Amino acid sequence: MRFTTPAGLTLRAALAASISGAVLAGSLTVVLIIAVVGGMIITAYASDLLGYVPIHPPRHVWPIFWSLCGLVALGWFTRAIERAVRAERRALLERAVPPSEVAVVETSHLDSAVDRLARQVGIPVPELRVDPTATPLAYTTYRPTDPIVRVGRDDTPVIVISRGLIETLPQSELVAVLAHEIGHIANDDLRLMTLVLVPFVAAETLTEDEGATTNVSEICGHLLSFVASIGVSVFSRGRELAADRAAVTLTGDPGALAAALERLDGAEPTKPTADLREHTRSANAINVLPTLGPAKTVAGVRSTHPPLETRLEQLRSLATD
Template sequence: MGFVRSLDLAIRAALATLISGSALLGSLGIVLVLSLTGGVALSAYAAELLNAIGITVPPSVWPVVWTTVSVGGLAWFGRATGNAIRAERAALLERTTPVSRASLEEATVIDSAVIRLARQVDIPKPAVRIHSTSVPLAYTTYRSDDPIIRTGHCGTPVVVLSRGILINLSRSEMTAVLAHELAHIANDDHRLFTGVLLPLVAAETIIEDEGYPSSVTDVCASLLVFIASIGVGVFSRGRELAADRGAVTMTGDPVALATALEKLDGTGPDKPTTDLRKYARSTNAINILPSFDTASTASGLRSTHPSLETRLDHILSLSAERTESRR
């Protein structure tokens, strides 16, 4: 069962693919130019060295060398990008423990809610883990050893709730948050999101200096990061509203989701720990609310989430629809 069937989301997905695809092509172009330049320089040095010892290499050999070096550069780039995504996934599961290690009451409430919600949307029950941070976080990710780009049902989603979520929310509010996460899974958002996120990770992989760009390559890669982050934002904002709709559909309780969002948005000045801030790129886009002071929480086209006001208005409209349908 999926909730995403709207024309708006289809348009957003197509637009995000176009934007992110252009950033990925740009990144591949940069790597290809760098690799080819390195291959040409290597061949010039090798030719000079071989000529010095009396060995003449046929000119037809060098294009083969250039091609080999270019292919090797692209292969390295693909591997580095994949490793970066796996490192993010691993970081998102650090400091988490299985829900079975929580208190008996918490484990029972969470487990029964997840089983019931998963049956409603006809998906396998996902694993649930508890993060030790007091920062309110709720997101779904995959294990680092799962395929980067999933096909079919490869990989098992892992829903992460932070200790801050358990402390701040009532049972009905926590159920609404879990419903939001399972709506994402039912809509296959996380598999699709990996494809949209990949160009952003790829562009960031090229940057040598994470601070001020120190070379032409860094400047170009930073521009591609900016473009790719727009694609991520366009895609993510629509899916968040769709997951909110799915949560209301599953729980039948729009008030619980609205109050959960309001509580999580106003839980104080606490900020995530350093290890999570390093991975803000993906966490902001998959967390129920953005939690980081980074570019990925910027307003406008790069924002990964609709504003709280927009989401509350959307939930209010869903509540009105439910009331109207009962008449």
């Protein structure tokens, strides 16, 4: 069963929200338990030391201290999640420059295409930047200074395409890819993906302080991040198909997007052999292709994108409507 209808997308969102909510609750619980247990160990040593001096604090002082340990740990954990998300956004944009600053490659038509497509769907015109890499890439992300979780829709994310994408695709296919990204913005996918993403980042934060997986925090973090990746992927796959449909509506040319997807999927020599970013949580960016991990190896329930054939089948059906 393919959840590509509006009702199906809602079902996917509900399922992803349930998984992500459970992961976030689990991550916070792990941090709270570790902090409180640590506080209890500290007070046990403190009680032994105080046994040698004439100081006897009231019994209710210790539970208050344990609670404070938990609150401090939760505050630190929240701050760590925020730093991780902002660092990734910064990495996604650090090399990208306005099209006018790109030498050699012709980019004069790109800004006008984005402006026209954005006006078609009635959204603020997003900023367009070009990454100098030769790898064909197209993704949309927020700026590092933007709120982690946005509450409104009147925002202007940044669309990033690479020099490799411009050099690989003819103009009609490049416009189709830009329409796909505009479709994500119009469908509010980036904001919704961030909501699903935060629990994933929370789970991975538990694994980042240590290199080994021999402690409770590491083990719980890996288990929770595995479950969270399923929630991210369930949500993402449906949104990719919706963005493909939006691109066809905007351009009126399903063949252009289909050709672009096939051309990019076949660009093996320039495709990244490793994760574009370090973790799957790089869903900080909505991508036209599965650059969150090797597309050939990350499959099944953890795949962030539908199979190419599924996308082409949908585009063929739209061409015959």
